[in-house]
Amino acid sequence: MTHRVSSEQLSALQFERVWVREAVFLDIEGEKDSAAPQAHLKVGIRIEVKVAYSPRGDGAFVTVRAALDPPADERLFRELTAAVEGEFSVRGGVDRQRLESFATTQAPVLLLPYLRQVLTTLTAQSRVGAIVMPPLNMVEITKAMQAQAKDKPAAAVTAQP
Numbered sequence: 001m002t003h004r005v006s007s008e009q010l011s012a013l014q015f016e017r018v019w020v021r022e023a024v025f026l027d028i029e030g031e032k033d034s035a036a037p038q039a040h041l042k043v044g045i046r047i048e049v050k051v052a053y054s055p056r057g058d059g060a061f062v063t064v065r066a067a068l069d070p071p072a073d074e075r076l077f078r079e080l081t082a083a084v085e086g087e088f089s090v091r092g093g094v095d096r097q098r099l100e101s102f103a104t105t106q107a108p109v110l111l112l113p114y115l116r117q118v119l120t121t122l123t124a125q126s127r128v129g130a131i132v133m134p135p136l137n138m139v140e141i142t143k144a145m146q147a148q149a150k151d152k153p154a155a156a157v158t159a160q161p
Contacts, residue, residue, distance in 0.1 A: 013102050014089045018114050021063055022083035025122045028075050034127055043076070043131065044069035047141055048083075051103045057096045059089040060103035064111040066119065066133065076128050082118040086111050104146065109138040 048065040065083035070076035088107055090099050116133045124130040 010091075012091050012095070013099070013106075014091050015110060016059075016087040016089055018084055018086040018111065020082070020118055021085045022065065022081060023118055023122050024079055024081045025126060026077060026079040027127055028078050031075055031127065033075075034129065042071040042074065044071075045133065045136070047136070047138075047145075049104070049108045049142060049145060051100075051107075053096075053099070053103075054089075058099070059087060060099055060107065062086050062088065062103050062107040062111060064108050064115050066115055068119070068131065068133070077123075077126070080119065080123065080131070082115055082122060084111050084114045084118060086114075105139065105142050108142055112136065112138055 046067045046069065048063075048067075050063040050065075052061045053059065054061075063083055063085040066081065068080040070080075086107060088099070088103060120130050120132050
């Protein structure tokens, strides 16, 4: 099935660009053993989403950060974190409500593959081998973050694969 996208089907929201904000992998000094592939399945994931808006209110900068925690019984790594940031704008005028809704729900979903790629590339040549972050339900994660934000600001949500 093929469909030619018309100009009316394009979103008023634009994905301007994405960049790596943070990439850290620290191995355990002196450790030489490689990791068993199944050890990666037990890695814990903490996700953080931050949103900032341009002074004119027509753009949003969304940062998605992941910190992976090795299982307590495995000596996989000491630290593994990465963050990507995307710039999003509204085409043809300012619609702050639409931009805020998009930035807090859809933008993190769009940024997740970039974050996954950074983590995989960062670990590909390591002693533990490539760690591929599993698919995450970012819609549910952002809903949980928004619920937590009502109780306390800048909350992080832990996702279990």
